[in-house]
Amino acid sequence: MQKVHPDKAFRDHAxxxxxxxxxxxxxxxxxxxxxxxxxxxxVSRSDPATTYYVQRxxxxxxxxxxxxxxxxxxxxxxxxxxxxxxxxxFDRNISDSRKSVTLTDRSELGGLPEDYLDRHKSxxxxxxxxTTDDPDVYPALTFAKSDxxxxxxxxxxxxxxxxENLDVLKGMMQTRYEIARLLAYESWADYxxxxxxxxKGEKSGAFIQQVDDATRSVTARxxxxxxxxxxRTNPQAQEIGDYELRYLTELVRRSKYDFDSxxxxxxxxxxxxQQGVFDTAAKMFNISFKQESDAPGWDPTVExxxxxxxxxxxxxxxxxxxxxxxxxxxxxxxxxxxGIRGKQLPExxxxxxxxxxxxxxxxxxxxxxVVTFFHEFGHLLHSILGGQQQWAGVxxxxxxxxxxFIEAPSQMLEEWMxxxxxxxxxARDYKTGKPIxxxxxxxxxxASAFGRAHWVARQNAYTAISYDIYRSKPQGxxxxxxxxxxxxxHGHLVPSQDNHDWASFDHLGPYSxxxxxxxxxxxxxxxxxxxxxxxxxxxxxxxxxYRRTVLAPGGSMSANDLVRNFLGRPQNMNAFQxxxxxxxxxxxxxxxxxxx
Ligand SMILES: [Zn+2]
Numbered sequence: 001m002q003k004v005h006p007d008k009a010f011r012d013h014a015x016x017x018x019x020x021x022x023x024x025x026x027x028x029x030x031x032x033x034x035x036x037x038x039x040x041x042x043v044s045r046s047d048p049a050t051t052y053y054v055q056r057x058x059x060x061x062x063x064x065x066x067x068x069x070x071x072x073x074x075x076x077x078x079x080x081x082x083x084x085x086x087x088x089x090f091d092r093n094i095s096d097s098r099k100s101v102t103l104t105d106r107s108e109l110g111g112l113p114e115d116y117l118d119r120h121k122s123x124x125x126x127x128x129x130x131t132t133d134d135p136d137v138y139p140a141l142t143f144a145k146s147d148x149x150x151x152x153x154x155x156x157x158x159x160x161x162x163x164e165n166l167d168v169l170k171g172m173m174q175t176r177y178e179i180a181r182l183l184a185y186e187s188w189a190d191y192x193x194x195x196x197x198x199x200k201g202e203k204s205g206a207f208i209q210q211v212d213d214a215t216r217s218v219t220a221r222x223x224x225x226x227x228x229x230x231x232r233t234n235p236q237a238q239e240i241g242d243y244e245l246r247y248l249t250e251l252v253r254r255s256k257y258d259f260d261s262x263x264x265x266x267x268x269x270x271x272x273x274q275q276g277v278f279d280t281a282a283k284m285f286n287i288s289f290k291q292e293s294d295a296p297g298w299d300p301t302v303e304x305x306x307x308x309x310x311x312x313x314x315x316x317x318x319x320x321x322x323x324x325x326x327x328x329x330x331x332x333x334x335x336x337x338x339g340i341r342g343k344q345l346p347e348x349x350x351x352x353x354x355x356x357x358x359x360x361x362x363x364x365x366x367x368x369x370v371v372t373f374f375h376e377f378g379h380l381l382h383s384i385l386g387g388q389q390q391w392a393g394v395x396x397x398x399x400x401x402x403x404x405f406i407e408a409p410s411q412m413l414e415e416w417m418x419x420x421x422x423x424x425x426x427a428r429d430y431k432t433g434k435p436i437x438x439x440x441x442x443x444x445x446x447a448s449a450f451g452r453a454h455w456v457a458r459q460n461a462y463t464a465i466s467y468d469i470y471r472s473k474p475q476g477x478x479x480x481x482x483x484x485x486x487x488x489x490h491g492h493l494v495p496s497q498d499n500h501d502w503a504s505f506d507h508l509g510p511y512s513x514x515x516x517x518x519x520x521x522x523x524x525x526x527x528x529x530x531x532x533x534x535x536x537x538x539x540x541x542x543x544x545x546y547r548r549t550v551l552a553p554g555g556s557m558s559a560n561d562l563v564r565n566f567l568g569r570p571q572n573m574n575a576f577q578x579x580x581x582x583x584x585x586x587x588x589x590x591x592x593x594x595x596x
Contacts, residue, residue, distance in 0.1 A: 002088070003095065003328035004320055004351055006299045011326065015088050022084040029064035030073045049556040053391050056400045056555075059195055065183050072182055079179050086172040087509040093164045094504045095328055099156040100131040103149065111145035113262050115361060132157050133329050134353045139366065142246045143262070151496070154243035158499035165503040166479075173474035176512065188470040189513035196404040196514065197559050204467050204516045211460045211519055212490055214573060218453035218581050219492040225252050225450075242458075242493045249451040259447035261367045267427035267436045268370055270321075270354055270363035276426025277377050280416055283425075284543040285309075285385065285551075292316070297349075299324065301356075307384050315339065315384035318349040322356035329353055330506070331372050333379035333410075338395040339387030346387025346396050348380050362430045367448065371414050378413030379406070385547060386554030394555040401555030404514055405562070407521035408528065409551060415529045418445050419537045449583040454492065456580055459519050461491035465501070466508060466515030524563060526575035531567065 001014035028034065039058055043051045061067075065076045103109070104127055109117060116139050122128050130136050130153060140153055176188040185191035190201035198204060223240060226248045230237045240248065253259045278289045287309040295304040295316075303319040318336070323329070331352045339346025352372065357363030365373070379397070387396035394400050416422045420441045427436040464486035469477060479502045487495035502508060507515050528550070533540045549566045563571055578585070 001298065003091075003332075004298060004324075004349075006324060006326070008326055015092065018088060019081070019084050023081050026064070026077055026080040026084075029061060030066050030077055032066055032073075035061045035066040049390065049394065049553075052557055053394045053400070056195075057393065060400065063183065063191070063194055068182070076179060076182060079175050079182075083172065083175045083179070086168055086175060089168045090161075090165055090172060090509045091506060093161040093168060094506050095326075097161040097164065097504070098131055098133060098329070099160055100129050101149070101152045101156050103128045103130065108146040108149045109140075109144065111143045112139060113143065113265070115364060116140075116143075118361070132160060133323055134331075135323060135355050138246070138368070141243070142250050142366075144247070147244070150247055151241075151243050154496060155499065158496070158501050158504070160504035162500040162503035166500075169469075169479065169502060169508060170474065172509070173469060173477065176470060177474050187472055189467055192470070192513045195402065197402045198404055198516070198520065201467075201471065201513065204463070204513070205471070207516055207520065208460055208464050208467065208490065210573070211456065211463075214577050215453050215456050215460065215580065216492070218584070219457050221584055222451060222453050223492065225256065226454075229255065239494045241496055242487065242491065243496050245451075245454060245458075245493060249454070253447035253450055257443055257447035257450060259443045261444075261447070264367055264427075264436065264440065264444055265364040266429050266431070267423075268365040268367070269430040270357045270365060272426045272428060272430070273365055273370055273373055274319075274321075276422070277373055279425045280374075280422050280538065281377065281381055283538040284416075285381065285547045286544065287314070287385075313345065315346040315348070315387055317347065317380055317384065320349060321352045321354050323353040327351075327353070331376050333376050333383065335383050335396055335398075337387075338392040338398055339384075339389070340392045340395060341388045341390050344392070346384050348383040348396075350376050350380055352376060364430065367444070370417055374413045374417050375410045378410030381413070382406075382409045382551055382554075385551040388552070389554050389556050391556075396554050398555040402559040403511075404517040404520055405524070405559030407518050408524040408559075408563075411518075411522050411525035412528045415525075416537055418448070421536065421538060446583065452580045452582070456519065456522075457490060457492040459522075461487045461489070462505065462507075463516045463519060464490050465505065466511065467513055469502070469508065470513035523573055523576040524571045526579045527563075527567060527571045530575045 002011055002018055005011050005014060035058075038054065038061070041054055043054050046054075065073060068076070106122060106128060109120065109128065120128050120130065130140055130149075132153070137153055137157055141150055144150055173188075180186070180188045180191035183191060185194070187201060189204065193199055193201045193204065198207070226240050226245075227237060229248050229251045230240065230244070250261060253261065282288050287307055290306045290308055292304045292306050296302070297304055297318045297320065299320065301320070301322060301324075303321075305317050305319065306313045307315040307317065320327075328351055332350075334349045334351060336347035336349055337344055354365055354369055354373070355361070355363040383396040389395040392398070397406055420438055423436055423441055428434060429436075465483055468482045468486060469479070480500060483499070483501045484495050487493070487501075511517060528546070531546075532542045537543075546566060550562050553562060560570070
């Protein structure tokens, strides 16, 4: 409610309640009587899920400091309350800090699609305002020919919540460091790794280096193409700035791969994409979706849906899919109820900011929006299909699930939208109803493969930022220097000046030092994906085996085991490396999938 309720007073109230609830959770995590009772439980004859649950819970109790003396516990309680407060402030500052750029010259919008221009009419004084909301800023960064406009917008985007978040983040770093030290860890990064797949903080340092090594040669090849593209209009150009990556990537996709991402938008009107995402999930996992109009959400635009499997309702979700003033401005899946087998149905909500369809505007999505939709829906399915455990504590994507596994199922589902078989389910021209043709899909896939290494490099730079901010004593950390340094070292582009990325890097709150999760899970996701029949992603036994071995257990066993159970071994980098360099592999010369 803090992030989505239409009424500001309600959002404020939710923030206050959130603090209160977190306080109660902290108090429980430090309650020695509960800990003593749990640690004397005899689970030797219980089923593996129960044993695992108790083990995990005891580890969390230990990490909360329940076995410390009274004074330390009191201090930890105070620090945790403080941290909750700081995290809330950090988030709120970001969502309240919508920035905008005002234009006086309409020609600066050259290159942007017509519906975008329609949505950005000049006001009476002749000015046009572009905000930092997703549907405003990203099309402009991708398509606007005006270098100056893109530069200004990028600057606006990367200076959000600055300077408001300076003291907040510094405070958050200090609080976390103190917590880690009280629990005998060297740093927050070490402490934070203890209940994750990765297990040790220093392993994220090693992982960042591995990814960097795997990426460098591919970004070099991509950069050469980007620079060649830039030199067509700027023959003196020597380097590529981070603010122009989207724009230049788009130009290369057009010129080298004969693909204009605008050309596929006509196949992605919002209502069709939603239906397509539903149909994909239904076919893969043998489920269906039924809209429940008698259960309203928090805003009239929110839809409520039931998930049906084996002729019974197995969960419910809420779709809050379009932007609204004061609403969280990115995309996220939130668990509403964990679910308890036979007692409570799991519930989840999807919060997105896709263009809204109106009487005159079909709400056409960008290619990347569709990827995001699949991604977030992957989280939602994980939450619902895993939400049938005996214990709420390990149901769905519970707090006890290793947090560095959570992005694997969602990132894997992104791959489905490259499949002609899947696209045939929903991608039809919004005017003529004609299905998207196979040649266009093949060009789209080849073009979308271009730029992956730079995407990985950027993610890796953010991973390094998240690690470097939390890997040592906070006093010596210069946030701007860390950001610029890591962007330069790992991002493989020239970072723009006078930005303060960290101020609106929302993951520094909840993910803190664990931003590596995204790439770590991308490695797992690609490894998973290679197990599916690449010519028939919706059929065969693999989707149901995947549902059974990876999704259905929820958090009731270690993610390292889930991975081993599905792959027959631990994950490795092979599939990921193949995915990253696909645009340069000989296979990219021919369509990856046969036409259906
Ligand atoms: Zn995600």
